[in-house]
Amino acid sequence: MLEAITPPAPDKIIQLIQMFREDPREQKIDLGVGVYKNASGITPVMEAVKEAEMRLWNSQLTKTYTSLVGEVSYHDAMIKLILNDTVARDRIAAAHTPGGTGAVRMAFETIKMASPDSTFWISNPSWPNHKSILGFIGMNMREYSYFDSASRSTDFSGMMTDLQDAREGDAIVLHGCCHNPTGSDLSYSQWEELAEFLQARKIIPIIDFAYQGFGDGLEEDAKALRMIASKFPETLIAGSCSKNFGLYRDRVGILLVVNQDDKIKGNIQNVLASLNRLSISFPPDHGGSLVTIILNDDELSVLWKDELEATRKNLLDLRVKLAAELRDLTGSDRFGFLASHKGMFSLTGCTPEQVLTMQEKHGIYLVGDSRINVAGLNEEKIPYMAKAMVDAGM
Ligand code: LMR
Numbered sequence: 001m002l003e004a005i006t007p008p009a010p011d012k013i014i015q016l017i018q019m020f021r022e023d024p025r026e027q028k029i030d031l032g033v034g035v036y037k038n039a040s041g042i043t044p045v046m047e048a049v050k051e052a053e054m055r056l057w058n059s060q061l062t063k064t065y066t067s068l069v070g071e072v073s074y075h076d077a078m079i080k081l082i083l084n085d086t087v088a089r090d091r092i093a094a095a096h097t098p099g100g101t102g103a104v105r106m107a108f109e110t111i112k113m114a115s116p117d118s119t120f121w122i123s124n125p126s127w128p129n130h131k132s133i134l135g136f137i138g139m140n141m142r143e144y145s146y147f148d149s150a151s152r153s154t155d156f157s158g159m160m161t162d163l164q165d166a167r168e169g170d171a172i173v174l175h176g177c178c179h180n181p182t183g184s185d186l187s188y189s190q191w192e193e194l195a196e197f198l199q200a201r202k203i204i205p206i207i208d209f210a211y212q213g214f215g216d217g218l219e220e221d222a223k224a225l226r227m228i229a230s231k232f233p234e235t236l237i238a239g240s241c242s243k244n245f246g247l248y249r250d251r252v253g254i255l256l257v258v259n260q261d262d263k264i265k266g267n268i269q270n271v272l273a274s275l276n277r278l279s280i281s282f283p284p285d286h287g288g289s290l291v292t293i294i295l296n297d298d299e300l301s302v303l304w305k306d307e308l309e310a311t312r313k314n315l316l317d318l319r320v321k322l323a324a325e326l327r328d329l330t331g332s333d334r335f336g337f338l339a340s341h342k343g344m345f346s347l348t349g350c351t352p353e354q355v356l357t358m359q360e361k362h363g364i365y366l367v368g369d370s371r372i373n374v375a376g377l378n379e380e381k382i383p384y385m386a387k388a389m390v391d392a393g394m
Helices: 012-022 047-059 072-083 099-114 128-136 156-165 188-201 223-231 262-279 286-295 298-330 352-362 381-391
Strands: 092-097 119-124 140-145 171-175 204-209 235-240 253-258 345-347 371-373
Touching: 047 286, 047 298, 072 092, 072 223, 072 235, 072 253, 072 286, 092 099, 092 262, 099 128, 099 204, 099 235, 099 253, 099 262, 119 128, 128 140, 140 156, 156 188, 188 223, 204 223, 223 235, 253 262, 286 298, 298 381, 352 381
Parallel strands: 119 140, 119 171, 171 204, 204 235
Antiparallel strands: 092 253, 235 253, 345 371
16 A cells, blocks of 8 residues: 555755765765854854753653643743743743744644635745645645845845735745845845735734844844734744754754734644644653753853854854955955855855756755855865855856
8 A cells, every 4th residue: 555655755955965975075065954063064062052951960850741832931931032022921822843843834734724725925945845844734835036046135026026916814934034045034124014015915924933043143133023923913933943052953943823812822822732732742842941941041041142143153254254265266246145145044046057066076065956054164165165166157
């Protein structure tokens, strides 16, 4: 019977991890999966996390199940981090999910339960898993323009034109900051214009918020999201601690659903519990406990924020240096966009053939859509990378 299943096409980001591992060349560079690496190419466990692990080890008395939605102390700490006090706590339902992806999946399932005929609007391009998950759960989806490949910046007017077709009850997936894969974010005034339009049309926002702290800073990155959550009757937010706490493999995510009132919130809280029960039963706890310890301790919070800020600055520094190296090499500013994009990713706009040349000739692995993860670089690798880009005709 099982031979009847056709395996789905492999996710291009996941496929690249394997190809990179199998490449024996020493000078190879991994610019694929969205994982932060320091100058030595290591994805370190943050000091604040190590300290929290010690404290947890010393204090934890049981590994029995947490609740179906995880610990309320984790919800409270994450709500403060993501929304601060912009929305009344009694309007927010929350569930600890396995990673940000778990939260995205749960957000989509929640909309499906409320309105199975809704259309989900996804940016073109977007993180490939958005489309894969929606396809898998059988939802309608449409794409809205997002990126102008000539200027390598956001195509806001194209976006607004496409969204004219959106109808009341549709949902829109937005990237709260550090758009994946383009690296190009909306300006705050564009966010405001978009919010006004979506509100008038009664379109429900789902905000994928996987990179808080990697763009302009922890508070700045949350500004647009907080504005939306404070204005809309309903907003779904998929948060993640994979990147900003470096807790990738511990799968620490959260779905926040901002509801119209506390009564609906009570029902939705039960819906989220049942969605966890039906897929994973109880969520993992270890990483969430670490985050709670850090966010509730002044000293550890300061340490974590300093580490996160150093990470953000390193990414920015790499961007500026790569753009400068390419300016020197080409005598043009056509790679200037690298310095203004936010977070780990930039969509370079190179062709699939150029992506292949980078890989085959230079051992540099980009995602097929031309996305680079700048964290895969360091100061020594930048001249090699820049030369390879020019050699590949980018
Ligand atoms: C990425 O886009 O590389 C990350 O979000 C990791 C993933 O799961 O794809």
